[in-house]
Amino acid sequence: MTKITIDPITRLEGHGKIEIFLNDEGDVANAYLQIPELRGFEKFCEGRPVEEMPRIVPRICGV
Amino acid sequence: MKKMLAQLGIEEERVRLDWVSASEGDRFAAIIKEMTEQIKKLGPFSRNGGGENG
Amino acid sequence: MAKPKVALYWAASCGGCDVAVLDTNEKILDIANLVDIVFWPIALDFKYHHVKAMEDGSIDLCLFNGAVRSSEQEDIARLLRAKSKVMVAFGACACFGGIPALANFTNRDEIFERVYIESPSSANENRTFPQTLTRVAEGELELPELFDTVLTLAQVVDVEYFVPGCPPPVDIILKVVDLFATGKLPPVGAVIASDKTLCDECERIKEEKKITRIYRPHEIIPDPERCLLEQGIICCGPATRGGCGLRCIKANMPCRGCFGPPPGVVDQGAKLVSAIASIYQGNDEEDIARMVVEVVDPAGTFYRFGLADSLLKRKRIQQAKGRVE
Numbered sequence: 001m002t003k004i005t006i007d008p009i010t011r012l013e014g015h016g017k018i019e020i021f022l023n024d025e026g027d028v029a030n031a032y033l034q035i036p037e038l039r040g041f042e043k044f045c046e047g048r049p050v051e052e053m054p055r056i057v058p059r060i061c062g063v
Numbered sequence: 064m065k066k067m068l069a070q071l072g073i074e075e076e077r078v079r080l081d082w083v084s085a086s087e088g089d090r091f092a093a094i095i096k097e098m099t100e101q102i103k104k105l106g107p108f109s110r111n112g113g114g115e116n117g
Numbered sequence: 118m119a120k121p122k123v124a125l126y127w128a129a130s131c132g133g134c135d136v137a138v139l140d141t142n143e144k145i146l147d148i149a150n151l152v153d154i155v156f157w158p159i160a161l162d163f164k165y166h167h168v169k170a171m172e173d174g175s176i177d178l179c180l181f182n183g184a185v186r187s188s189e190q191e192d193i194a195r196l197l198r199a200k201s202k203v204m205v206a207f208g209a210c211a212c213f214g215g216i217p218a219l220a221n222f223t224n225r226d227e228i229f230e231r232v233y234i235e236s237p238s239s240a241n242e243n244r245t246f247p248q249t250l251t252r253v254a255e256g257e258l259e260l261p262e263l264f265d266t267v268l269t270l271a272q273v274v275d276v277e278y279f280v281p282g283c284p285p286p287v288d289i290i291l292k293v294v295d296l297f298a299t300g301k302l303p304p305v306g307a308v309i310a311s312d313k314t315l316c317d318e319c320e321r322i323k324e325e326k327k328i329t330r331i332y333r334p335h336e337i338i339p340d341p342e343r344c345l346l347e348q349g350i351i352c353c354g355p356a357t358r359g360g361c362g363l364r365c366i367k368a369n370m371p372c373r374g375c376f377g378p379p380p381g382v383v384d385q386g387a388k389l390v391s392a393i394a395s396i397y398q399g400n401d402e403e404d405i406a407r408m409v410v411e412v413v414d415p416a417g418t419f420y421r422f423g424l425a426d427s428l429l430k431r432k433r434i435q436q437a438k439g440r441v442e
Contacts, residue, residue, distance in 0.1 A: 007164060062284065
């Protein structure tokens with residue numbers, strides 16, 4: 001199987017990688033989108049004061 | 064300070080604030096001895112939190 | 118003569134620094150005329166393999182934003198370092214760790230548990246977690262390894278310049294471009310911002326720094342003319358580098374330190390503890406106890422943007438070591 005990798009995906013916010021597997025006929029057998037990032041806002045916001053949330057969570061996405 | 068250190072996972076027994084005057088030699092020695100024992104019981108302080116980066 | 122080559126990259130980032138570059142508005146066209154942008158995922162289609170094919174040192178300037186918290190981010194940091202003459206830690210995350218460095222209060226296991234199991238929107242009975250290597254019918258898929266500890270760019274590669282801010286203000290970005298274009302970059306290691314503290318640059322009226330109570334920002338409506346600290350609101354101005362144009366202060370909100378420590382200060386959070394403690398008027402155990410309660414999240418407030426850059430770098434998550442009884 002041939003594998004075509006598109007890394008990184010571009011012109012959007014975020015990180016992503018696409019792997020395309022071609023069979024012997026050259027047709028797409030399968031394609032996978034992977035997201036190679038995780039910052040953990042869901043966890044590290046725990047324990048922070050609630051009034052600071054509007055100053056922390058906008059940093060999830062600056063776009 | 065202790066509250067902040069606790070948030071950073073540093074046991075409060077690792078930090079102590081005391082006032083000793085230069086003439087209180089015995090008391091100074093006693094406090095240092097106590098603190099040394101206390102720290103030994105706690106064990107070594109991990110350099111980078113045991114994370115894989117150090 | 119060939120135009121200088123510039124690359125921009127984002128690691129553990131939100132995209133805000135890239136948007137800040139785009140916020141130069143029409144000046145971006147001048148920039149695009151001045152240089153060849155050879156890699157910029159938010160705006161251009163160049164891939165990692167294009168960068169790998171470049172000659173070492175052929176990129177004249179690399180603006181790297183985002184903290185480093187995965188093996189991929191570390192690899193690309195090293196790759197861009199090899200290919201670039203000048204590496205700039207762009208934005209608070211690359212300089213100090215930024216908001217993503219708040220993950221240094223926890224670790225990968227705890228994050229995975231929360232994100233993939235505990236979170237209310239997850240239904241994951243099989244406890245499926247991301248793996249660095251996954252076998253599928255067609256072959257293999259790889260994901261980078263996530264670190265327990267978030268790192269600053271300088272903790273991974275040599276960095277020539279630091280541009281702080283969350284995000285860096287447009288005037289500083291244009292200054293960086295100008296210094297680069299005219300060959301007037303300062304000595305290596307410089308932070309391209311002000312050399313004063315935010316307090317020095319703040320225009321509010323300062324009288325006597327003595328407070329008897331600390332208020333959380335939502336508990337009072339601060340007077341927009343007077344110093345916030347003097348009104349009892351914790352402001353990180355005393356130990357934060359200036360140059361940001363007082364964006365938060367002008368919105369009547371206290372500084373949270375996104376420009377990092379001022380010159381001469383190694384640990385921003387420690388300096389802030391010292392600054393706040395020194396203005397609090399407390400004479401007895403009761404006053405002190407009250408102050409401890411009033412400062413609700415010291416580590417998260419004083420190290421909001423700089424945990425990765427601090428002396429301790431992260432929280433110690435002890436695995437059952439010795440205990441004092």
